[in-house]
Amino acid sequence: MQIYIGDEPLQFELEKNTPFAQILSELTEWASSQKVFIIDYHIEAKPGFENNEHLSSDEIETLRVNVGSQEDLIDSNLRELIDYTDRVGIHVANLIETQKSPDEKDASELKTAWAFVVESVDALSQHLEAQDRTSLKNAVSVLTQVPDLIEKLNALAIIQNQLKLWLRQTEFSRISKEEAIEQLVEFRKRQDALNQDLEQIAAKLTQGKEQEALTLLEPVSQILVDAVLLMQIAEDSKYKDAQKLVELLGQLTAAIDQRDLVTAADIVDFDLRDLLKAVA
Secondary structure, eight states: OEEEETTEEEOOOOSSOOBHHHHHHHHHHHHHHTTOEEEEEEEEEOTTOTTOSSOBGGGEEEEEEEEEOHHHHHHHHHHHHHHHHHHHHHHHHHHHHTTOOOOHHHHHHHHHHHHHHHHHHHHHHTTSOOSSHHHHHHHHHHHHHOOOHHHHHHHHHHHHHHHHHHHHHHHTTTOOHHHHHHHHHHHHHTHHHHHHHHHHHHHHHHTTOHHHHHHHHHHHHHHHHHHHHHHHHHTOTTHHHHTHHHHHHHHHHHHHHTTOHHHHHHIIIIIIHHHHHHTO
């Protein structure tokens, strides 16, 4: 077995045939000694062992490992968890829409999913500060303690929007306070145009034109998320008002997932527009 770190071969000796879990554990210790973190890895099995679920060193041709900083690891984990929660949310929304009760297999898989999301959010919370800690804490609690699927979907939407906000936060980490202040000036110049966009999105939702509304909503919601982060960096006096955005976007996502377009339109037309006015 040959191990590569990026494109460089690693001189890593194994005294005997070793299970992959142990190999990964030893590589993690090695990475720690090098003050780096394992971001991801890719295994290429030897011919004849491609379908083996649990590989050992004698059955692995190459193991390619990507390493990086703690920031790189957090970024990677956020992207993977956002994708995972999206898939789980779609599945739960389909169960709700078809009014199907989860069968035994579904129930078991969802229980595992809730536990994984809770564990992952808890791990990320050790390094990242939630914009609304109470809202996030309540959402995590719902996943493990409340059986109702609609409430779980609402909670998942709040969690997912916090994850997206954290991801954007990592991308904004190099922006200075002065740069944030300058960008907020430009954001506030766009208030009237953004308000008109929100009005149009609400109208599309009311008319049942969901896809058109979502196409318009995506860039607008990103602008609002960016504005919240810029306010935090700039220590803007309106930041406390802006923090409500995470909860609102969670409620909006949940309403759209449930095809409750009337509620979604109300959130856009009233709550988001009121928020926009409050941070102007």
